[in-house]
Structures are given as C-alpha cells and as structure tokens.
Amino acid sequence: MVDGAESRQRRRLILENFLSREECRELEFIHKSCCTVGYRPNVLSTTLLHLVATNSAHLIIPFVPIREKLKEKAEEFFGCHYELFVEFTGLISWTRGASIGWHSDDNRPYLKQREFSAVCYLNSYGVEFGGGLFHFQDGEPETISPFYGDCVMYTADSDNVHSVDEITNGERLTLTLWFTRDSSHDEDAKLLSLLSQSPLHDRFSNSCLPQPPSCNMYWFSPEDDPNFKFGFDICWARLHALGYDIYFPGDHDFSEYPDLFSQDVQLVWGDKIFFQKFENILHLLQVVQFLCWKGKELDTTNLNEDSCYAEYLSPKRNVGVSYFKSEFSKNDGLAESVFSSATSGGKENQHWLGWDKLVVAAAAAWEDYASILRRELLGSFSHWRNCQSIYSVSLDS
Numbered sequence: 001m002v003d004g005a006e007s008r009q010r011r012r013l014i015l016e017n018f019l020s021r022e023e024c025r026e027l028e029f030i031h032k033s034c035c036t037v038g039y040r041p042n043v044l045s046t047t048l049l050h051l052v053a054t055n056s057a058h059l060i061i062p063f064v065p066i067r068e069k070l071k072e073k074a075e076e077f078f079g080c081h082y083e084l085f086v087e088f089t090g091l092i093s094w095t096r097g098a099s100i101g102w103h104s105d106d107n108r109p110y111l112k113q114r115e116f117s118a119v120c121y122l123n124s125y126g127v128e129f130g131g132g133l134f135h136f137q138d139g140e141p142e143t144i145s146p147f148y149g150d151c152v153m154y155t156a157d158s159d160n161v162h163s164v165d166e167i168t169n170g171e172r173l174t175l176t177l178w179f180t181r182d183s184s185h186d187e188d189a190k191l192l193s194l195l196s197q198s199p200l201h202d203r204f205s206n207s208c209l210p211q212p213p214s215c216n217m218y219w220f221s222p223e224d225d226p227n228f229k230f231g232f233d234i235c236w237a238r239l240h241a242l243g244y245d246i247y248f249p250g251d252h253d254f255s256e257y258p259d260l261f262s263q264d265v266q267l268v269w270g271d272k273i274f275f276q277k278f279e280n281i282l283h284l285l286q287v288v289q290f291l292c293w294k295g296k297e298l299d300t301t302n303l304n305e306d307s308c309y310a311e312y313l314s315p316k317r318n319v320g321v322s323y324f325k326s327e328f329s330k331n332d333g334l335a336e337s338v339f340s341s342a343t344s345g346g347k348e349n350q351h352w353l354g355w356d357k358l359v360v361a362a363a364a365a366w367e368d369y370a371s372i373l374r375r376e377l378l379g380s381f382s383h384w385r386n387c388q389s390i391y392s393v394s395l396d397s
C-alpha cells in the first residue's frame with residue numbers, strides 16, 4: 001500500500017492484459033444474449049440486477065472473480081484506508097452514433113458517491129468497431145485506443161475529466177464498474193436482497209431458462225417511440241445479424257409485438273425451420289450466442305451425421321416468418337447498420353456441419369454450462385448472505 005501523500009497523486013492506472021481473451025468472450029456472450037436498451041440512445045447494457053431479475057442469476061458468476069480482482073487493484077493503487085464497495089457493475093456497449101463529451105463520472109448530485117471508475121475493454125478499436133477512442137482532458141495518457149483485455153482505472157472526480165469519440169461503426173463493448181466508500185450504495189446488498197427473493201431457492205425449479213421482464217426493454221428506437229412504430233427489437237436483430245429468422249408456432253390472433261416475447265419460438269435458417277421449440281426468444285438467443293461463442297469446440301460426436309433436426313418451411317409458415325419479422329423490425333436497414341460487424345462466429349460456423357446439428361449441440365452445451373454456474377451460485381449463496389458480500393467462494397472442500 002502506498003502512503004497517503006503519494007496515493008493522493010495517483011489518479012489513473014492502465015492495466016494491459018488484465019482480462020484474458022476467454023474472459024472477454026464469455027462476457028461478450030452474456031451481453032449479446034441478455035442486454036437491454038441502455039440509459040442513453042444507441043447504448044445497450046447488461047446489469048447484474050437485470051440478470052438476477054430475469055432468472056439468469058447464474059450468469060453473475062463469471063463476474064465475481066473479476067469484480068474482486070478490480071476492487072483489490074483499486075484499493076491497492078489508490079491506497080484506500082477504508083473499505084471500498086462496488087456501486088455498479090455492468091456490460092455496456094455503444095453502437096453507431098453513441099459518444100460522450102467531457103465529463104467526470106461523479107458530475108451529478110446523485111453520482112457523488114462514486115469514488116473510482118474501472119473500464120475494461122472487451123473488444124478492440126479498428127477490429128470490432130470504429131471511433132470510440134477515449135481521451136483524458138489533461139495529463140497522460142491523452143488517448144486510449146480500446147484493446148480487448150486492457151483496463152483503465154481512474155478517480156471519478158474532476159481530476160479525470162474524459163470523453164469518448166462517437167462510434168462510427170460496429171459495437172464497442174466494455175465491462176464498467178464504479179466503486180464507492182458509501183455502504184448505502186453497495187451493489188452487493190441490492191443483489192443479495194434480490195437473490196433471496198428469486199426462484200433460485202425453490203427446489204422444484206432448477207431451471208436456468210431466462211424469463212423475459214414484463215415491460216419491454218429490448219426495443220431499439222431511433223427516436224422517442226413508445227408504440228414500437230419505428231426501430232427494432234435487439235434480440236431479433238442479433239439473430240438477424242447472424243442470418244437467422246424466427247417463427248412462433250400456433251395460432252396468434254394478437255398482433256402486438258411484446259406479447260410474443262413469452263411465447264414458444266422456433267429458429268429458421270434460410271428455407272428451413274429447426275424442430276425444437278425454445279421457451280422464449282431470450283432462451284433461443286442465449287443458445288445461438290452460445291453457439292457463436294463456442295463454435296467449433298462444441299461436441300457433436302453423439303450426433304448422427306444422417307439425422308436431420310430441421311425441415312423445409314411450408315408456405316404457410318413462410319408467411320408467418322415474414323409476419324413475425326415485420327413485428328420485430330420496423331426498420332431492417334437500421335438493424336443491419338447497428339449490428340453491422342456483429343456477424344463474426346456466425347455464418348462461417350454453419351458450413352462444416354449442418355447448422356441444425358450445431359444448434360442441437362449448442363442447446364445441450366448451453367444447458368450444461370448454465371447448470372454448472374447455477375450449482376456454483378447455489379453453493380456460494382449462503383456464504384455471501386452470511387458476509388453480506390459477493391466474493392469467490394472455494395467450493396472444493
């Protein structure tokens with residue numbers, strides 16, 4: 001720990017390779033399958049509270065060691081002689097048009113509790129997105145080009161006025177945390193309270209299926225658009241960027257887009273429809289994003305080469321596919337431009353084995369992944385509750 005005088009001068013820290021490629025990719029998977037529209041135009045976010053609230057609490061597990069490591073770094077570097085709490089943890093992505101001018105992170109009365117900021121870059125400038133350079137108004141470094149795995153930490157006050165250039169294409173993804181010394185803003189306390197009320201503890205419900213929130217949080221609007229007349233649904237758009245369509249089986253006499261959110265849904269690729277029904281569009285999206293993440297690592301040895309898990313769309317279903325598309329997207333051009341470089345890991349995965357077999361393998365592997373995390377969450381929860389703090393619990397013994 002540094003002494004007081006020295007630590008007061010310490011205002012920013014750059015950590016290269018703080019996260020591994022795999023950690024970045026796992027967080028990217030979580031964001032691309034769970035994010036909602038964010039707090040500002042063209043910004044998407046995944047908060048830990050949202051994960052818990054949508055029955056995906058197990059997905060907070062990958063964040064736990066990273067939050068812990070970041071907090072330790074902040075305490076050590078800034079020489080904190082007091083306890084630090086995480087105030088907020090979130091995955092935040094910026095799409096074309098998003099930017100932020102000069103500001104400090106505590107520049108509103110309701111943000112005064114923020115002491116330190118940490119931004120971990122999960123993808124790279126010039127690869128996954130254009131624009132989006134970070135600048136400090138004074139001192140060194142003047143500019144940071146986001147590179148996956150790197151992290152920048154700084155005091156949240158006016159010693160660190162900074163800005164981010166407008167995103168010109170692609171999607172810029174970060175893991176962003178704020179730290180506070182004010183325990184009344186402790187994120188862990190809020191998460192633990194929500195976790196104790198979640199169906200996690202219902203021993204009859206051992207499911208990891210996501211539950212859509214009752215209000216719609218997935219509609220990307222180019223302007224104020226309370227009736228979903230413009231823009232598109234971001235879950236649909238992520239599937240669309242990978243070349244997929246969706247179909248809701250059964251008779252639907254409602255034409256309101258949000259009602260479809262909690263319905264069984266099937267995946268469509270070109271002129272074929274996948275047999276399996278997914279519980280809802282969030283479930284489908286998690287499996288497809290899992291396929292993008294794991295791709296060729298998926299174990300398909302149990303799948304018979306000759307088996308077929310998809311069939312040709314009938315003309316009636318084909319009409320349905322176009323109809324659902326028109327419900328989920330009022331502006332395909334906009335959806336494409338927003339997620340323009342979001343296609344990596346998608347289409348090219350389809351060719352080496354049939355896409356349908358890959359989806360079967362991904363659905364099974366996603367379930368295994370989720371249950372491992374869920375077991376870890378259940379094993380950790382009582383320790384967390386006793387300490388009123390979320391930390392990595394060693395569950396081996």
Ligand SMILES: O=C(O)CCC(=O)C(=O)O
Pocket residue numbers: 100105119134162163164174176
């Ligand atoms: O993403 C970044 O590089 C910084 C974002 C930022 O300044 C903020 O969210 O306050």
Ligand SMILES: [Fe+2]
Pocket residue numbers: 103104105162
């Ligand atoms: Fe900021």
